[in-house]
Amino acid sequence: MLKGPTGCGKTRFVEYMAWKLGRPLVTVACHDDLTTADLVGRYLIVGDDTVWLDGPLTAAVRAGAICYLDEIVEARKDTTVVIHPLTDSRRALPVEKRGEYLVAPPDFMLVISYNPGYQSVLKEMKPSTRQRFVAIDFDYPAPEVEAQIVAHEGGVDAATAQKLVKLGGLTRKLKGAGLDEGAGTRLLVHAAQLIARGMAPAAACIAAIARPLADEPDTRDALDDLIAAVF
Ligand SMILES: Nc1ncnc2c1ncn2[C@@H]1O[C@H](COP(=O)(O)OP(=O)(O)OP(=O)(O)O)[C@@H](O)[C@H]1O
Ligand SMILES: [Mg+2]
Numbered sequence: 001m002l003k004g005p006t007g008c009g010k011t012r013f014v015e016y017m018a019w020k021l022g023r024p025l026v027t028v029a030c031h032d033d034l035t036t037a038d039l040v041g042r043y044l045i046v047g048d049d050t051v052w053l054d055g056p057l058t059a060a061v062r063a064g065a066i067c068y069l070d071e072i073v074e075a076r077k078d079t080t081v082v083i084h085p086l087t088d089s090r091r092a093l094p095v096e097k098r099g100e101y102l103v104a105p106p107d108f109m110l111v112i113s114y115n116p117g118y119q120s121v122l123k124e125m126k127p128s129t130r131q132r133f134v135a136i137d138f139d140y141p142a143p144e145v146e147a148q149i150v151a152h153e154g155g156v157d158a159a160t161a162q163k164l165v166k167l168g169g170l171t172r173k174l175k176g177a178g179l180d181e182g183a184g185t186r187l188l189v190h191a192a193q194l195i196a197r198g199m200a201p202a203a204a205c206i207a208a209i210a211r212p213l214a215d216e217p218d219t220r221d222a223l224d225d226l227i228a229a230v231f
Pocket of ligand 1: 004005006007008009010011012013114115141149153185186187189
């Protein structure tokens with residue numbers, strides 16, 4: 001279970017882990033309409049026949065892949081329970097419609113991620129789901145590391161990257177004072193990419209950082225002031 005603010009590198013971490021371990025990665029973006037059949041699989045009618053199509057979870061179990069359920073809290077609780085037998089000592093996925101009991105190979109891994117902090121009460125994970133995972137807390141990287149990431153991913157020089165990281169840090173202080181969350185590394189990379197393509201830094205920061213973060217006039221002004229102070 002990877003917990004942390006948006007755009008701090010959770011998905012990137014899973015992608016890197018899959019690459020490093022040489023395992024296939026199956027990512028599912030969870031949403032409220034996601035059904036058990038979407039995860040496990042369903043029969044489809046093809047001409048006069050019915051054919052079974054594995055869902056991403058079943059396919060990942062068969063392949064011994066890493067299955068990554070992104071934003072798990074968005075899925076309905078009755079959907080999430082399908083992972084219960086897979087994530088306890090049974091390590092198996094019952095595929096009821098096929099009468100199949102699929103035991104996961106040792107290589108199979110299940111990773112879930114979510115952003116704690118601003119979920120509504122309706123969108124909490126059941127304790128019985130949470131307590132099946134080992135958790136890693138994610139946070140924004142240290143400023144020097146984040147500047148390297150922004151320079152590398154955004155294609156800007158070190159000095160510009162450092163300014164963007166400084167701005168990011170200032171927006172994070174507005175958390176709770178107008179913002180649910182400050183600018184993640186992702187937004188800093190977006191601003192850097194605009195700058196690298198020739199946009200003036202202040203304009204790039206307004207377009208890529210300030211406007212996506214806030215609608216409320218006072219908060220927008222506060223962000224614009226921060227940008228003016230840094231660039
Ligand atoms: N630690 C990192 N190393 C390299 N790139 C990073 C890192 N953190 C963030 N990034 C950059 O920011 C982008 C967003 O990161 P990522 O998608 O991993 O965030 P996330 O934590 O999964 O966010 P969300 O909760 O919104 O899904 C990446 O595409 C990458 O460009
Ligand atoms: Mg992600």
